[in-house]
Amino acid sequence: MVLLLVLAGALALLTEGLRVDRAVQEIALPLRHDDVIRQQAEDKDLDAALIAAMIYQESRFREQTSPAGAEGLMQIMPDTALYIARRSGGTRFELEDLGDPQINIAYGSWYLRYLLDRYDGDEVLAVAAYNAGMTNVDVWVARAGGPDAFRAARDVPFGETRAYVAGVLERREDYRRRYSSELAL
Numbered sequence: 001m002v003l004l005l006v007l008a009g010a011l012a013l014l015t016e017g018l019r020v021d022r023a024v025q026e027i028a029l030p031l032r033h034d035d036v037i038r039q040q041a042e043d044k045d046l047d048a049a050l051i052a053a054m055i056y057q058e059s060r061f062r063e064q065t066s067p068a069g070a071e072g073l074m075q076i077m078p079d080t081a082l083y084i085a086r087r088s089g090g091t092r093f094e095l096e097d098l099g100d101p102q103i104n105i106a107y108g109s110w111y112l113r114y115l116l117d118r119y120d121g122d123e124v125l126a127v128a129a130y131n132a133g134m135t136n137v138d139v140w141v142a143r144a145g146g147p148d149a150f151r152a153a154r155d156v157p158f159g160e161t162r163a164y165v166a167g168v169l170e171r172r173e174d175y176r177r178r179y180s181s182e183l184a185l
Helices: 002-028 034-043 048-059 078-088 095-099 101-118 123-132 134-144 159-178
Strands: none
Touching: 034 048, 034 101, 048 101, 048 123, 048 159, 078 095, 078 101, 095 101, 101 123, 123 134, 123 159
């Protein structure tokens, strides 16, 4: 009987420990809307872990408006959203729609695909442009002597953008490791 109680207690502690581990993981590296992320990754030929990492870096998966006016999970500026709507056929789009996670992630993913195509698949340049804008990135690349010579750590003069790029790339690996099944990786 004592052995059964000890085993039951050990099982309860193990189960509780797993719950605590999951809770800590959810706080440290949250994941929400994984169904939308998977769908957008597939539709736009993107890495689901990269989308999740960008959402994490932009908003920590909290729907919010930045002081600069960027909206939603992927922190899309209103002018950028209107551009995306025109280019992607969002004829009924209204700026309030950016609060809808499905639309916000779809638009942010569309823009990420657009940037990757513009920068010939260079993820560092695309992620930097998502944060600092294409004009800035184009100037930095030209100053560096072209895309092959560009190094974010050396050539990005904005500390925020350097940290953003490094954070996205690091979090992408974390999302791949911790949420591979949820993101269908």
